[in-house]
Amino acid sequence: MLLRALALAVVFALGGAGNALAEPGPTWRPAPESAARPSVTEPAEGWFTAPGLYADVHGEWADRATVTRLANHAATSVPALAKRLGLRPGATMDVYITPSEAAFHELQPGRTPDWADGTAWPSWSLIFLKSPSIRSGTATSLETVLDHELVHVLLGQAFGGRPVPRWLQEGMAQFYSGEASWERSIALAKNDFGLAPLPLGTITTGFPPDALRAQLAYAQSADFIAWIAGRNGEGALRTLVSELATGAKVNDAIRACTGLSLDEANDAWLGSVPSASALYRWATNSQLHWAIGAGFLGLAAWRRTQAGKVKLARWEAEEAARTAELFRQAELRAEAARNGTEGFWAMAALAPPRPRRVVIDSSAQRAT
Numbered sequence: 001m002l003l004r005a006l007a008l009a010v011v012f013a014l015g016g017a018g019n020a021l022a023e024p025g026p027t028w029r030p031a032p033e034s035a036a037r038p039s040v041t042e043p044a045e046g047w048f049t050a051p052g053l054y055a056d057v058h059g060e061w062a063d064r065a066t067v068t069r070l071a072n073h074a075a076t077s078v079p080a081l082a083k084r085l086g087l088r089p090g091a092t093m094d095v096y097i098t099p100s101e102a103a104f105h106e107l108q109p110g111r112t113p114d115w116a117d118g119t120a121w122p123s124w125s126l127i128f129l130k131s132p133s134i135r136s137g138t139a140t141s142l143e144t145v146l147d148h149e150l151v152h153v154l155l156g157q158a159f160g161g162r163p164v165p166r167w168l169q170e171g172m173a174q175f176y177s178g179e180a181s182w183e184r185s186i187a188l189a190k191n192d193f194g195l196a197p198l199p200l201g202t203i204t205t206g207f208p209p210d211a212l213r214a215q216l217a218y219a220q221s222a223d224f225i226a227w228i229a230g231r232n233g234e235g236a237l238r239t240l241v242s243e244l245a246t247g248a249k250v251n252d253a254i255r256a257c258t259g260l261s262l263d264e265a266n267d268a269w270l271g272s273v274p275s276a277s278a279l280y281r282w283a284t285n286s287q288l289h290w291a292i293g294a295g296f297l298g299l300a301a302w303r304r305t306q307a308g309k310v311k312l313a314r315w316e317a318e319e320a321a322r323t324a325e326l327f328r329q330a331e332l333r334a335e336a337a338r339n340g341t342e343g344f345w346a347m348a349a350l351a352p353p354r355p356r357r358v359v360i361d362s363s364a365q366r367a368t
């Protein structure tokens with residue numbers, strides 16, 4: 001995990017985030033829509049719609065700038081995400097920017113949790129987001145939320161009537177939208193959840209109903225997907241998706257992309273999560289932070305030389321960035337503790353991810 005994480009900043013510095021787009025493209029077509037798309041009630045003044053090849057974005061006229069911005073984003077993001085997933089975009093999606101909390105819930109074709117920030121209905125290629133006017137200024141960017149939901153729809157389109165393992169849905173959505181992986185990794189490493197890890201086999205058909213375990217399930221899913229990508233490359237994720245979408249059992253699909261059984265992969269991933277005691281030391285010794293960071297960067301460089309593999313170098317660079325961010329966050333919190341503005345454990349432990357997008361039922365229709 002350290003090396004995998006040590007590698008991340010370098011990726012961004014080297015512009016590596018786009019490298020995956022150069023890798024092999026779509027291999028097969030998604031399933032057709034499984035049912036007629038439900039209609040969405042229009043506001044009195046009608047929707048302001050920005051049509052697109054892959055997604056039509058709708059919102060109230062007051063949100064037309066946001067609608068246009070997200071339509072432009074979807075125009076490039078849908079094909080880019082599809083390519084990284086090894087899929088082809090299916091039916092044109094409809095993305096609704098809802099003007100109020102009430103509208104967010106009322107316009108959807110089914111029940112949604114109060115705290116949901118975005119929802120996707122993959123079998124109908126429908127996505128609902130919230131207008132910036134009803135979101136916090138510090139909330140995750142709408143582009144990131146949209147990418148998260150786009151991944152849900154793309155996977156749902158590809159799987160057709162087959163259920164998508166929940167850890168795959170949420171892991172892929174978080175991994176490809178670039179959401180809060182630092183915070184989640186730190187939360188996992190420090191065991192902020194205070195819970196034993198959930199075996200992957202227990203988060204395949206759904207996530208736990210209670211919020212804390214659901215947060216842990218999100219964090220584990222994201223980190224497990226990142227672990228596969230770091231260990232075997234993004235091509236392994238495409239293998240995983242295509243195997244599962246064409247009916248392979250989870251154990252066989254995991255073996256096809258990692259060479260390990262589900263249980264072996266689960267154990268190997270768990271072994272990659274850095275220990276809380278290591279993070280504690282980083283948080284209490286800033287000089288040690290940079291010494292460790294420099295050491296890992298040196299080791300990463302050595303491994304790059306030894307392996308001579310561009311992919312390995314990229315992921316080591318990404319690992320470096322993640323570790324550097326761990327150090328930076330730990331230092332900020334240690335400083336706050338010295339100033340008496342925060343308790344140590346509060347500062348050492350990043351808050352677990354907020355219970356946003358936690359799935360509250362086992363309906364295969366909706367993902368959040």
Ligand SMILES: [Zn+2]
Nearest residue numbers: 170173357368
């Ligand atoms: Zn989700």
